[in-house]
Amino acid sequence: MLGPEGPHVTIEGFDGPLDLLLELVEDKKLDILTVKLGDLADAYLARVRALDALPADEVSAFLALASRLVLLKARSLLPSLLPLDEMDESESEEELRARLLEYAVVRERATALGDRLRSGERGFHREGGTPELPPRGGEVLALAAAWTKVLALASRPREEGIVAPGERYSVEERTAEIEAIVAEREQVTFTELLSTEPTLGWAVVTFIALLDLYRRSVIDLEQSELFADILIRRRQAA
Amino acid sequence: MRSGLANAVESVLFVAEKPVSRAELARVVGATPKQVDNALAELSTSYQGTGLRLAHDGDDWQLVTAPEHAAHVAAYLGADRLRVSPASLETLAIVAYRQPATRAEVEAIRGVNCDQTIYTLMQRRLIEERGRREAPGRPILYGTTWEFLECFGLSSLDELPRALTPEGVIPGLGEPVGDTRA
């Protein structure tokens, strides 16, 4: 038994008066349906007597059943002495038998359940495992397309010496170029600025030039959302 | 060959972290409840001889592992075996076969006070409250849980082991339900 069973006391292996009575029936290999329950009175009393330290709240239940069994026994021995209406008041043998039968079924079921539990053959459900719910529904073809795109981007003619783009492109020249473009068109996108020479070095130089122009308040930069194209706008004279 | 609907239901039950009702299944797979019933029956059959089972408690459905592989799953999860005292098992048996049942009914059958065993079973989540009976005193009704089905390796209450002894009808307790199930 795991955990406290608290105030419920199991007396010498008996879970209650009915349990003890059923035990007697089974011990004596009697059939609940045919046995005269009153005949068990002596054996029942003997077993109750043998139980030491009966807890107070259980005693009455044991004794109530014992007295009922004694009554049933007395009635079978001296049927004429007991008026009929009095018998109706007490629990009849048939009622007790029905209760015992019901209890026998419960105990059989409890045993069957206990056997199942002991066999360890149980089911397990899935806990789910991903409480934050990872994203789903990704388009694998979109992923492949993105890969294709970056491959195309990466395989474009590259400037020699990716490490030192400044040697090939002049930030000053590029700044002047961009200044001329916005002076003429008012606004241009970053993508457009890159399209003339789509290399990494060119992009870096263009970006630095833009930062410089922004710092000098020549242009305003706008980006509607992260990774959206950058819009370069000529700043209006104050 | 399984139907697409059965597979859709399977996918949903697989990701579900709790039992899914028939109505909810119908909604998410875009089918009628009747079609879902067929899909569930189809799945249930196809899980025979596999490591999975389709379990249900009323109209709620859940995928669980097959009881015969419990030892391996327990080894993986490091799960302890559940122990229940004989006294608690009796109370559990009464609740399981007669549910919903009140404490008074359980005590009438067992002939002893069942406060503690009911408390213990509630703590282990093998039984739970199921509202109250519309009767004097409005006594609490108890029924078994999903945990109960899982712990005992049952796919549904229909699989409760049957008793061999014929069951008596106790006056005042109404018809027992256990052995009249299909």
Added chain:
Amino acid sequence: MRSGLANAVESVLFVAEKPVSRAELARVVGATPKQVDNALAELSTSYQGTGLRLAHDGDDWQLVTAPEHAAHVAAYLGADRLRVSPASLETLAIVAYRQPATRAEVEAIRGVNCDQTIYTLMQRRLIEERGRREAPGRPILYGTTWEFLECFGLSSLDELPRALTPEGVIPGLGEPVGDTRA
């Protein structure tokens, strides 16, 4: 008819909250790794035409739902949960096809700073850290995750579609790995 071992493996993978290694599977079902391989192959075949799939990342195995039922699963879990920007998708593609990859490599290919996209992808658990490269600065290596496979309905990285154009070797970045798989 499936073998008992395949069913045992299925039970364990079903309850597992994360991918289970071949060695761990062998331990809990009490079989040799070689027998586990056979059981996994058996399972993989039997999931054809069902709502489940057996996915693996190297020697780590996991049960997932079949990609064709993603819509129903999403309907159950609450709408389409994937929102990946084109920029993030590019970064993800680079990591997926070249893994493990460093941030510098991703940036060299995309030509833009990728701090934010890498952070976003990490947060969404589509990529994860995979140790560090033994090189100056010991840069962090990134690779794709289980969630990535699930998200894109892939059973393994071998199933990544090939690039639509012939892939060149990118100077200074070493051999690409994506299309040399399979």
